[in-house]
Amino acid sequence: MGALSIPLTNDFYLTGYGHGVGSWIATGTYTGTGVASTAITGVGFQPDMVIVKRYPNVKGMACTSMMPAGESKEIQSSSALLTNNIESLDTDGFTVGTDSVVNSGTVVYHWAAFTDTLATASGKPRIIQWVEVDPYY
Numbered sequence: 001m002g003a004l005s006i007p008l009t010n011d012f013y014l015t016g017y018g019h020g021v022g023s024w025i026a027t028g029t030y031t032g033t034g035v036a037s038t039a040i041t042g043v044g045f046q047p048d049m050v051i052v053k054r055y056p057n058v059k060g061m062a063c064t065s066m067m068p069a070g071e072s073k074e075i076q077s078s079s080a081l082l083t084n085n086i087e088s089l090d091t092d093g094f095t096v097g098t099d100s101v102v103n104s105g106t107v108v109y110h111w112a113a114f115t116d117t118l119a120t121a122s123g124k125p126r127i128i129q130w131v132e133v134d135p136y137y
Helices: none
Strands: 004-007 013-017 023-031 038-041 049-054 060-066 073-074 086-090 093-096 108-115 127-129
Touching: 049 086, 060 086, 093 108
Parallel strands: 004 038, 013 127
Antiparallel strands: 013 023, 023 108, 038 093, 049 060, 049 108, 060 073, 086 093
């Protein structure tokens, strides 16, 4: 089955923080489909890290650009890296597998995407806040 793309709507926020070049955080929600390799698009950048969480009472999943391809980690767990959760960090978002922790039909998921560079920003994000962070202070 082919990949499904879920464009983001009005629940999208992009926040910059840091000095000069800055780092970026985008947050939003999507509704699960249960379809394999579902792309969550419209983030506005390629994430270095993504966290996905559904409510209630389910641990979140995290994936970083330093993890092996196709693997992600359950937050607050000593378990090994897992597959079929957050499968990849893509040019404009991320892709989830069919595990119910990240993609069960009709379930709403909340996500946060992080990057330390922002090459281009599409017209979709709204910059809502700039917070200066001084790590030497």
